[in-house]
Amino acid sequence: xxxxxxxxxxxxxxxxxxxxxxxxxxxxxxxxxxxxxxxxxxxxxxxxxxxxxxxxxxxxxxxxxxxxxxxxxxxxxxxxxxxxxxxxxxxxxxxxxxxxxxxxxxxxxxxxxxxxxxxxxxxxxxxxxxxxxxxxxxxxxxxxxxxxxxxxxxxxxxxxxxxxxxxxxxxxxxxxxxxxxxxxxxxxxxxxxxxxxxxxxxxxxxxxxxxxxxxxxxxxxxxxxxxxxxxxxxxxxxxxxxxxxxxxxxxxxxxxxxxxxxxxxxxxxxxxxxxxxxxxxxxxxxxxxxxxxxx
Amino acid sequence: xxxxxxxxxxxxxxxxxxxxxxxxxxxxxxxxxxxxxxxxxxxxxxxxxxxxxxxxxxxxxxxxxxxxxxxxxxxxxxxxxxxxxxxxxxxxxxxxxxxxxxxxxxxxxxxxxxxxxxxxxxxxxxxxxxxxxxxxxxxxxxxxxxxxxxxxxxxxxxxxxxxxxxxxxxxxxxxxxxxxxxxxxxxxxxxxxxxxxxxxxxxxxxxxxxxxxxxxxxxxxxxxxxxxxxxxxxxxxxxxxxxxxxxxxxxxxxxxxxxxxxxxxxxxxxxxxxxxxxxxxxxxxxxxxxxxxxxxxxxxxxxxxxxxxxxxxxxxxxxxxxxxxxxxxxxxxxxxxxxxxxxxxxxxxxxxxxxxx
Numbered sequence: 001x002x003x004x005x006x007x008x009x010x011x012x013x014x015x016x017x018x019x020x021x022x023x024x025x026x027x028x029x030x031x032x033x034x035x036x037x038x039x040x041x042x043x044x045x046x047x048x049x050x051x052x053x054x055x056x057x058x059x060x061x062x063x064x065x066x067x068x069x070x071x072x073x074x075x076x077x078x079x080x081x082x083x084x085x086x087x088x089x090x091x092x093x094x095x096x097x098x099x100x101x102x103x104x105x106x107x108x109x110x111x112x113x114x115x116x117x118x119x120x121x122x123x124x125x126x127x128x129x130x131x132x133x134x135x136x137x138x139x140x141x142x143x144x145x146x147x148x149x150x151x152x153x154x155x156x157x158x159x160x161x162x163x164x165x166x167x168x169x170x171x172x173x174x175x176x177x178x179x180x181x182x183x184x185x186x187x188x189x190x191x192x193x194x195x196x197x198x199x200x201x202x203x204x205x206x207x208x209x210x211x212x213x214x215x216x217x218x219x220x221x222x223x224x225x226x227x228x229x230x231x232x233x234x235x236x237x238x239x240x241x242x243x244x245x246x247x248x249x250x251x252x253x254x255x256x257x258x259x260x261x262x263x264x265x266x267x268x269x270x271x272x273x274x275x276x277x278x279x280x281x282x283x284x285x286x287x288x289x290x291x292x293x294x295x
Numbered sequence: 296x297x298x299x300x301x302x303x304x305x306x307x308x309x310x311x312x313x314x315x316x317x318x319x320x321x322x323x324x325x326x327x328x329x330x331x332x333x334x335x336x337x338x339x340x341x342x343x344x345x346x347x348x349x350x351x352x353x354x355x356x357x358x359x360x361x362x363x364x365x366x367x368x369x370x371x372x373x374x375x376x377x378x379x380x381x382x383x384x385x386x387x388x389x390x391x392x393x394x395x396x397x398x399x400x401x402x403x404x405x406x407x408x409x410x411x412x413x414x415x416x417x418x419x420x421x422x423x424x425x426x427x428x429x430x431x432x433x434x435x436x437x438x439x440x441x442x443x444x445x446x447x448x449x450x451x452x453x454x455x456x457x458x459x460x461x462x463x464x465x466x467x468x469x470x471x472x473x474x475x476x477x478x479x480x481x482x483x484x485x486x487x488x489x490x491x492x493x494x495x496x497x498x499x500x501x502x503x504x505x506x507x508x509x510x511x512x513x514x515x516x517x518x519x520x521x522x523x524x525x526x527x528x529x530x531x532x533x534x535x536x537x538x539x540x541x542x543x544x545x546x547x548x549x550x551x552x553x554x555x556x557x558x559x560x561x562x563x564x565x566x567x568x569x570x571x572x573x574x575x576x577x578x579x580x581x582x583x584x585x586x587x588x589x590x591x592x593x594x595x596x597x598x599x600x601x602x603x604x605x606x607x608x609x610x611x612x613x614x615x616x617x618x619x620x621x622x623x624x625x626x627x628x629x630x631x632x633x634x635x636x637x638x639x640x641x642x643x644x645x646x647x648x649x650x651x652x
Contacts (some may be wrong), residue, residue, distance in 0.1 A: 037423040088625055095370045098426050099564055100624045102372070106557060107617025114610030223434065226427050234423075262442055269438040272431035279428050280416045 008137050009256040010249060015140075015147025017228075017248015022150035022204040023221045024228035024240045025157055026197030031234045032173040033193035036086065036094075039101040041201055042222025043108035048074050048202025049214035050112045053121045063125060067206070071199050078198025079191045086194070087187065105219065113216045123209035146207035151241065153203055157196070158237050169193060173235070220268075224251075227271035231278050233288020243286060247274055300643060314488050331477060335470035344469055348476055350579055352538050355480045357562040357574040358487050359530030364560075365569025366496065367523035368503030370426045373413070373433035375555030377528050380436060381406040381535025382546050383446055386456055389540070395459035395466070399479075399536045406532025407525045409436070414524035418517060433553055441548045453547040456540050472541040479537050483530055487571045499523055503569075561616045565623050567630030576631035580619070585612035 023045050030038045038044075051073055055066035085104065089097050132139045160166045171179045172189040180186050208218055228247050232239025247270070254266045284290045299319065305311040315321045334347055360374045371377075385402030389395055410432075417428030440447050448454050459466050461475045490496040498519045501509035506516045539546045558581055566577020588611055623630055641648070 037426065039426070085621065085625065092628070093368070094423060095364070095368060096624055096628060098370060098423060099560070099620060102557075102560070103564075103617050103620030103624065105617070106561075106613055107621060110610040110613030110615075110617055114607045114614060117604065118606045118610070223430065226430070230424070230427060265438060265442060269434055272434040272438075275427055275431040276413065276416055276435070279419070279424055283419055283424065 004136055005256060006253070008139070009252045011137065012140055012143055013249040013252025014245050015143045015248070016252060017244040017246070018147035018150045018154075018241070019143070019204065019207055020221065020224045020248060021228055021240045021244025022153055022200055022207070023225035024232070024244060025154050025237060026200040026204075027225055027229045028232070028234060028237055028240055029157065029193050029197045029200070031229070032237075033169050034086075034190045035173075036097050036101065037226075037229075037234070038197070039098060039222065039226075040081075040105040040108065041197065041225055042219040043105040044074070044078065044198050044201035045205040045208065045221050046214075046216060046218035047077065047108055047112060048198070048205030049123065049209035049218050050116055050121070050205075051077075051202065052206045052209060053123050053214045054116070056123065057121070067125075070206070071202055074198045074202040075195040078201075079195040081198075082191045082194035087190075105222070109216055109219050118216060120213035120215045121209070123206065123214050125206065125210045127210060140211075142207075142211040146211060149203065149207060153200060154237065154241055157200070160196075161237070165189075165192070223268075224271045227274045227278075229285075230275055231285055233285030235289055236285070236287035239285060239287035247271060250274065312492070335473055340469055343473060346583070348473055348542060350575075350582060351473075351476045351480045352534065352542055353559075353562065353582055354575045354578040355476075355483050355537070356531065356534040356559055357566060357578045358480075358483050358571065359527050359534060360559050361563045361566070361569065361571075361574050362487060362490070362530065363523050363527035364563050365567075366490070366503065367499045367520060367527075369414075369418075369520060369523060371429045371527070372426055372556055372560065373429040373431075373436070374531055374559045375551045375553065376433045376436035377406045377410050377531035378535035378538060378555065379440060379548070379551030380409050381532025382539040382543075382551065383440060383454075383535075384532065385536030386454055386539050386546060387446075389459055390454075390457055395461050395536075395540065398459075399533055402536040403529040403532035406535065407529040410528030410531070411521060411525050414521060414528075418520050418524075433556055437548065437552060440551075447548050453545045455545050456543075459540055466540060476537055476541045479533060483533075484571060487574075495519075495522070557616060561620050565619050565630055567632030568628075570630065570632035572635065573630050573632030576635065580631065581616065584619070585615050588615060 023041055026044070027038050027041045030036055030041075048070060052066060052070040055061050055069045055073075056063070059066070061069065081104065085100060086097070089100055127142045127145055130141065132141050132144065161170060168179075168184055169189050169192070171182075171184055172186050176186050179189075204221065205214070205218055208221065224247060228240055228243045231246060232241075232243030251267055251270045254270045258266045278285060300317060303317065305316070310316065315324060331351075335343055338347060356374070356378060360371060363369050363371050381402035384405035385395075385398040388398035388401050393401065413428055413432040414425075417425040444452075461471075461478075464471050464474070466472055466475055491500070498509070498514045501512065501514050502516050502519050502523075506520075509519075510516045535551075543550060562577035562581045563574065564577070565580055566575070567573030589608060592608055592611065627633055
């Protein structure tokens with residue numbers, strides 16, 4: 001096997017993995033605060049991509065205007081989603097809540113391509129398409145920048161958890177009733193978590209939209225994000241970074257090395273295999289907390 | 296009015312524990328049964344093959360999924376993969392000369408044994424992980440079917456289903472295929488109606504409500520969850536073989552993708568978790584609502600001159616599934632079955648609403 005090819009696959013894989021991790025970070029953020037696994041995170045990323053495209057192309061705004069506009073719009077969309085749909089489900093069995101997020105994801109996957117058209121939309125954030133050569137390595141510029149931005153966003157999220165608001169959110173994730181009793185507005189913290197994770201999804205949607213275009217297939221990020229979130233432990237933000245790198249590497253190497261043998265398509269199944277393996281070997285992930293349940 | 300309870304006295308416990316204690320219910324069930332039996336004689340071919348047959352098959356699948364989701368409270372997002380295993384398994388068995396009756400059971404067993412592997416992996420942890428493990432199962436099974444030419448016959452290939460006979464009846468033409476599907480549907484329905492009255496059904500209900508509490512009163516939760524997985528996957532496999540032989544007649548991998556799983560989950564939720572009648576209602580609504588809406592849109596586009604893009608029309612089913620799942624979960628979590636039961640309860644004492652039911 002060609003060492004150069006492996007090095008190239010590995011570097012690209014790490015950065016792609018970081019871009020996946022940004023979507024997974026949104027799932028972790030929501031799980032940490034409200035204990036819900038948000039199956040609509042991939043669809044939120046798609047929605048963010050469409051929002052950015054709509055502001056950029058339909059409204060014709062310049063980049064320094066459409067990017068903040070999309071982020072703000074998606075923050076409120078996320079918070080609104082929590083307020084209108086998820087909050088009514090408090091106290092319902094977990095299966096119902098998961099189903100609700102699944103319903104949201106299906107509906108978004110119908111509405112957005114349905115109304116905006118299902119053809120691939122180009123989203124230009126000013127990254128030159130010429131590949132980058134480091135020595136003899138052939139690297140994708142969009143992926144490199146995307147991975148770096150994703151990593152920075154996740155680090156910001158980790159820092160955020162040390163601010164005053166972040167401490168409130170940690171308290172809520174620890175024990176909702178106890179936070180209530182000391183005067184924390186639990187609903188507001190959860191709505192904030194949804195808004196922030198929608199913002200992260202939007203950044204991911206824009207980055208992915210810049211590399212592959214905006215269409216419904218952005219919602220397929222969900223399965224990769226889920227694999228990362230589970231591998232890293234559902235309530236650990238640092239775990240997301242490590243797991244993202246692992247999943248990205250595994251996927252890239254599988255595509256480069258296993259694909260020629262079995263005839264393509266391994267890219268989509270790596271995430272699923274990682275989910276199953278994690279559940280068999282270490283159900284709570286690499287860094288997740290094990291929950292002790294009382295009757 | 297219809298469901299008069301007055302004057303009906305039960306003098307034995309067995310009478311009161313009947314599935315349908317009220318004579319009106321029994322009459323209704325018999326009438327529906329006779330109608331279903333006579334359908335090939337008075338229904339147009341289009342309606343029989345295009346509406347009745349898929350409705351019956353999808354209802355059976357929804358019943359199997361409902362056993363797991365409503366009966367045992369476990370989530371399953373990969374039921375389409377379970378059906379695919381049953382379909383491919385039984386079709387390959389039929390092609391190698393095994394009688395259809397045995398191939399059907401064989402397909403069920405195959406589905407059950409593959410399904411239980413994923414179930415066992417996921418059941419060590421709780422509901423939410425199960426959702427993801429079953430989602431992963433969907434993708435892995437899809438991948439395996441597509442990429443192993445011995446199973447699918449190649450990436451883009453379809454496999455023809457040979458002519459088969461079921462219990463001596465040659466499954467050719469519209470009426471015999473319909474009767475085979477109806478037979479399987481009735482068997483599964485009878486099982487679902489009665490399982491709630493057995494110790495298995497009660498144990499599953501305990502597990503569904505609170506698995507730790509169930510474990511404390513002596514129910515082996517892991518075993519019963521696994522059993523629920525097994526039974527549900529078995530039903531899924533049998534439905535898969537019926538789907539392949541009676542409806543599709545030529546199977547290809549894209550018939551069993553995630554869309555099928557989502558469709559079935561939507562059927563169970565819209566119909567009502569844990570309700571037998573609801574599975575039929577849900578299947579009908581999810582199967583036919585997009586068709587009706589599409590026709591309405593087509594009518595609007597054609598008759599009133601409203602311009603509607605093909606993109607919008609092709610995405611109507613997805614929007615509708617999503618909207619119906621969200622709507623029912625928010626406003627009627629127990630689904631169409633609950634709406635039916637509300638109407639029924641109203642008529643139980645009509646017009647004396649103040650009377651206790």
